[in-house]
Amino acid sequence: xxxxxxxxxxxxxxxxxxxxxxxxxxxxxxxxxxxxxxxxxxxxxxxxxxxxxxxxxxxxxxxxxxxxxxxxxxxxxxxxxxxxxxxxxxxxxxxxxxxxxxxxxxxxxxxxxxxxxxxxxxxxxxxxxxxxxxxxxxxxxxxxxxxxxxxxxxxxxxxxxxxxxxxxxxxxxxxxxxxxxxxxxxxxxxxxxxxxxxxxxxxxxxxxxxxxxxxxxxxxxxxxxxxxxxxxxxxxxxxxxxxxxxxxxxxxxxxxxxxxxxxxxxxxxxxxxxxxxxxxxxxxxxxxxxxxxxxxxxxxxxxxxxxxxxxxxxxxxxxxxxxxxxxxxxxxxx
Amino acid sequence: xxxxxxxxxxxxxxxxxxxxxxxxxxxxxxxxxxxxxxxxxxxxxxxxxxxxxxxxxxxxxxxxxxxxxxxxxxxxxxxxxxxxxxxxxxxxxxxxxxxxxxxxxxxxxxxxxxxxxxxxxxxxxxxxxxxxxxxxxxxxxxxxxxxxxxxxxxxxxxxxxxxxxxxxxxxxxxxxxxxxxxxxxxxxxxxxxxxxxxxxxxxxxxxxxxxxxxxxxxxxxxxxxxxxxxxxxxxxxxxxxxxxxxxxxxxxxxxxxxxxxxxxxxxxxxxxxxxxxxxxxxxxxxxx
Numbered sequence: 022x023x024x025x026x027x028x029x030x031x032x033x034x035x036x037x038x039x040x041x042x043x044x045x046x047x048x049x050x051x052x053x054x055x056x057x058x059x060x061x062x063x064x065x066x067x068x069x070x071x072x073x074x075x076x077x078x079x080x081x082x083x084x085x086x087x088x089x090x091x092x093x094x095x096x097x098x099x100x101x102x103x104x105x106x107x108x109x110x111x112x113x114x115x116x117x118x119x120x121x122x123x124x125x126x127x128x129x130x131x132x133x134x135x136x137x138x139x140x141x142x143x144x145x146x147x148x149x150x151x152x153x154x155x156x157x158x159x160x161x162x163x164x165x166x167x168x169x170x171x172x173x174x175x176x177x178x179x180x181x182x183x184x185x186x187x188x189x190x191x192x193x194x195x196x197x198x199x200x201x202x203x204x205x206x207x208x209x210x211x212x213x214x215x216x217x218x219x220x221x222x223x224x225x226x227x228x229x230x231x232x233x234x235x236x237x238x239x240x241x242x243x244x245x246x247x248x249x250x251x252x253x254x255x256x257x258x259x260x261x262x263x264x265x266x267x268x269x270x271x272x273x274x275x276x277x278x279x280x281x282x283x284x285x286x287x288x289x290x291x292x293x294x295x296x297x298x299x300x301x302x303x304x305x306x307x308x309x310x311x312x313x314x315x316x317x318x319x320x321x322x323x324x325x326x327x328x329x330x331x332x333x334x335x336x337x338x339x340x341x342x343x344x345x346x347x348x349x350x351x352x353x354x355x
Numbered sequence: 356x357x358x359x360x361x362x363x364x365x366x367x368x369x370x371x372x373x374x375x376x377x378x379x380x381x382x383x384x385x386x387x388x389x390x391x392x393x394x395x396x397x398x399x400x401x402x403x404x405x406x407x408x409x410x411x412x413x414x415x416x417x418x419x420x421x422x423x424x425x426x427x428x429x430x431x432x433x434x435x436x437x438x439x440x441x442x443x444x445x446x447x448x449x450x451x452x453x454x455x456x457x458x459x460x461x462x463x464x465x466x467x468x469x470x471x472x473x474x475x476x477x478x479x480x481x482x483x484x485x486x487x488x489x490x491x492x493x494x495x496x497x498x499x500x501x502x503x504x505x506x507x508x509x510x511x512x513x514x515x516x517x518x519x520x521x522x523x524x525x526x527x528x529x530x531x532x533x534x535x536x537x538x539x540x541x542x543x544x545x546x547x548x549x550x551x552x553x554x555x556x557x558x559x560x561x562x563x564x565x566x567x568x569x570x571x572x573x574x575x576x577x578x579x580x581x582x583x584x585x586x587x588x589x590x591x592x593x594x595x596x597x598x599x600x601x602x603x604x605x606x607x608x609x610x611x612x613x614x615x616x617x618x619x620x621x622x623x624x625x626x627x628x629x630x631x632x633x634x635x636x637x638x639x640x641x642x643x
Contacts (some may be wrong), residue, residue, distance in 0.1 A: 047539035048455055054447025055456065055465050058513065061506055062472060065483040072486045133381025139376055150382065157389050159627045163566020164616045165593045167601045168392050171399075171609070214388045221385070245367050247374035274508045275476025275572035279596075284604060302478050302570070306572065309485075325482040329475060336474035340467060 066331060073323035076107060076315055077213075083110050084323060098137040102312065112120025115298040118205050119280065120273035122146045123212035123292065128266055130256075131217050135224035140250050150226070158218035168281035169211040175285055177210070178202025182295055194215070203285040206294045211279045216269040223268060227346045228259030247329040271335040275328060277302040291343055301328050304310035361619035389458060393620075400617025403610035408618075413580050413596070418513060419607050423615050425582050429497070429591040430566065433576060436501025436586070437565055442558055443507025446547070448509065449554075451518025452543055466517070480507050491577060497590035500576030508561040515557025519550040563626040566578040567619060569594040593619050614642030 076084065080262045087108045091098035099108040138151055182202060185195045231254050239253035255262070285297025286307050299307070301324050407422045414421025447467070456462030484503035489495055523546050531541035547554065569592075573576070576587040578599060593615055600612035 045540045047542070051447050051451035051455060054444045055451035055462075055513070057444055058465055058469050060509060061509065062468060065479065065485070068486040069479075069484050072490070110569075130381040130385055133378045134385050136374075137378040137382045141375060153386060153389060156386070156624065156627065158619065159563060159623055160392065161569070161594060161623065163567060163569045163597050163601075164392070164396070164620060167597060167612055167616050168395060170601055171613075172391065184373060210599055217385055245371035247371040248367065249578075250374070271474045275474075275478065277476060277478045278598060282598075302476060305478055305482065306570055306573055309427075309482075310577070322482055322486065325471060325479050329479045332475050332479070333471055336471045337467075339474075340470050 031181035045317065056317065062333075066326075069322055069326040069329060073319050073326050075319035076323045077319075079316065080320075085113060085327070086321070097290075099290070100196070102228070102308075102317045105314070105316060107316070109301070109320075109324050111290045111326075112299055112301040112304050112324060114290050115205065115284065116274055116302070118294070118298070119208045119212060119284065119300055120270055123216060123273050124270055125239070126209060126213035127217045127220060127269065130170075130213075131220035131265075131269075132224055132262065134221040135228055136254075138221075139225055139228045140246070140254065151222075154218045154221055157214070157249070158222070162215065162276060162278040165211055165215055166279035169207065169279055169283045173211060174202040174207055177207055182206070184325055194294050195293055197293065197323065198291075198293060199285075199296050201285070201297070203283050203286065204295050204297050207283040208280045208300070209294075211283060212273045215276060215279060216272050218332040219272055220265045220269040223265030223343060224262050227258040227265065227343065230261070230346060231257045241328065258346060261343050261346030264339045264344075264346070267335055267339035267342065271332050271339060274335065275302055275332050277306050282308045301325075320326055373578055382461050396613065396620055397619050398612035399610070403614040404617065408452050408611070408614055412582065413611075416605070421611070423591075423593065423596055423611065423618075425579065426591040426593045426615070427618070429576070429579070429583060430593040431568045431591055432586070432590060433496060433504060433568060433572070434562065434582075436497065437561065438558070440505030440519055441493060441512055441561060441565075445509045445512025445561070446516050446554060448513035449520060450542060450547065452513065452517040453520035454546065469513050472510045473514075476570070476605075477507060478570040479508035481573065484571065492587075493576035494587075495575060495589045496643075497576055497586040497588070500572050500590065500592070501586075503571040503575050504588050505567040507565050507568065508558075508614070511561040511564065513559055515560065516550075516554050519553030519557065520546060522553070523549045526636070559626045559630050563623045567594055568622060573598075574637040 039321050071340075080087070081133050084107065088097050088099060088110065089101070089108060090096070091101070091108050099111045101107075129241070133156060138147060138154075142150065178201065182197075185206075186197050189195045190197075235257055236252045238250055239249045244252065280300050281303040284299055286303060287297045288299050289297070290303065291298065305321050305325055305328075309321055312321060408424075408429065409422060410442050411420070411422035412425045413423065437452055444624050448469070452462050452466060456465070480503050484499050484506070488499040488502060492499075527549055528541060528546055531545040532538070536545070572592050576592055577594065578595045579589045579591045583590040597612045597615045597619070600608040600615070603609070
């Protein structure tokens with residue numbers, strides 16, 4: 022990186038005795054702080070790789086998709102710390118099912134909110150509503166979990182689940198084997214509530230970055246407001262919206278506490294969305310302090326490593342997409 | 356022909372109305388859980404809040420009463436430790452990005468990494484802190500919890516500091532340098548000072564975010580039913596205590612969990628509103 026051009030006075034000042042040394046030291050310190058961010062990523066990766074060696078050497082790639090047969094019951098079994106075999110398949114499945122289902126619930130709502138706030142909302146309401154959705158993002162996951170356990174789950178148990186079983190039971194995705202109200206569906210609902218603000222605020226950001234001339238051009242051709250939004254705004258912002266959705270997915274994949282409290286925590290795979298399950302993050306939170314054998318700990322850390330790698334990739338893709346839209350957009354520049 | 360045009364126009368109007376309706380509906384649907392959460396927190400939390408909650412440690416199983424005094428103090432301790440690590444390093448990184456590294460490849464890479472690190476699940480940070488500190492020490496400790504939270508603060512603070520510093524006009528820097536002030540001095544007492552309200556709000560945001568974190572504390576700070584006397588032993592934390600009480604089978608503990616949640620959310624909302632207030636007043640717009 023070439024140093025910036027300095028003026029003659031600046032050069033003179035920089036060359037003056039102690040300030041030259043102090044400046045260099047200061048600069049080096051600041052670079053060190055900035056480089057620590059790389060350091061943290063490397064440190065996390067190194068620690069997790071080292072501590073998961075035991076389980077990696079014992080199971081290899083089988084760790085993520087092998088199904089074992091329980092010798093006493095003859096049923097498929099995946100995760101048995103007592104008999105010493107570990108397969109992360111049910112957790113990968115639980116994570117994917119709950120986060121994809123939550124995206125399905127959250128994305129249309131988030132885009133609706135963003136459209137309302139940027140294109141339709143009267144100016145007076147805009148700031149308070151935007152503040153409220155941001156507040157939703159500031160609530161800690163433990164409070165969502167608490168609310169889900171005592172309010173959402175009973176609600177699902179008594180009203181929503183019976184309705185789903187009656188109307189959609191024929192698909193096989195909703196059966197009545199689990200009367201608790203916990204499970205994949207409950208965690209997907211709470212996840213949807215949690216990732217909504219992230220998706221909607223990013224969508225809002227890219228939508229405001231669309232230049233006004235685009236809207237005016239479409240309106241000038243006689244389009245209605247919805248046609249203007251669809252053709253002038255959404256079409257221009259779609260890459261950024263996809264980025265926001267992927268960022269929401271990244272959040273959903275790693276969300277721990279709220280999911281742990283409502284998913285049921287059983288290492289099983291069920292077709293029914295109302296069944297109990299477990300996710301990658303929930304099994305770590307739930308079993309880590311109780312794990313006694315080295316292999317059990319190592320297997321849990323390997324799940325953590327997988328979660329780390331997946332979220333890094335997902336977040337990197339999302340950031341690149343959002344940046345591609347907002348960088349250099351006229352509306353965001355001051 | 357004319358008839359067809361008319362029906363098409365009417366159809367477009369209907370679609371437009373329907374889209375407006377759906378957008379309003381989704382906004383209402385999103386506000387609904389927020390309102391519900393706050394109503395429940397206030398009703399259930401306020402009825403269980405009393406002086407004991409702030410002054411007593413948890414009662415043994417089976418006895419009623421007790422409070423979360425040790426958890427509140429524990430949370431404050433953990434957050435202080437976290438800020439000790441996160442605030443200086445985060446601000447330093449932000450200063451580099453805004454003052455020295457503008458437009459360089461290194462700065463872009465750091466900015467990108469910080470954004471990506473921000474999305475890494477907190478439980479992974481906890482695992483890293485566990486394997487880095489708890490395993491070699493053979494016991495859980497407040498240090499491990501504080502370091503896990505501190506690491507989580509760095510990327511957030513770094514990015515907000517950078518954004519705030521970028522808003523400081525060049526004339527301010529040039530004026531300082533023109534008076535013969537060394538560069539490091541000008542950065543610390545002119546640029547950073549000018550942007551300090553914004554930087555402080557960035558720190559508050561990061562603070563509010565880690566204040567509610569539970570996952571990384573489960574296997575670093577662990578929690579403690581009594582007062583901790585040293586940073587080298589397990590320590591209680593408010594979110595951790597809420598978790599333990601929420602999944603317990605006792606009604607009395609559920610009440611305490613709601614009260615704890617109310618205290619936590621009041622702290623966080625206060626912090627966020629303060630941020631909102633300071634940034635909306637546009638302290639940075641002028642060159643005070």
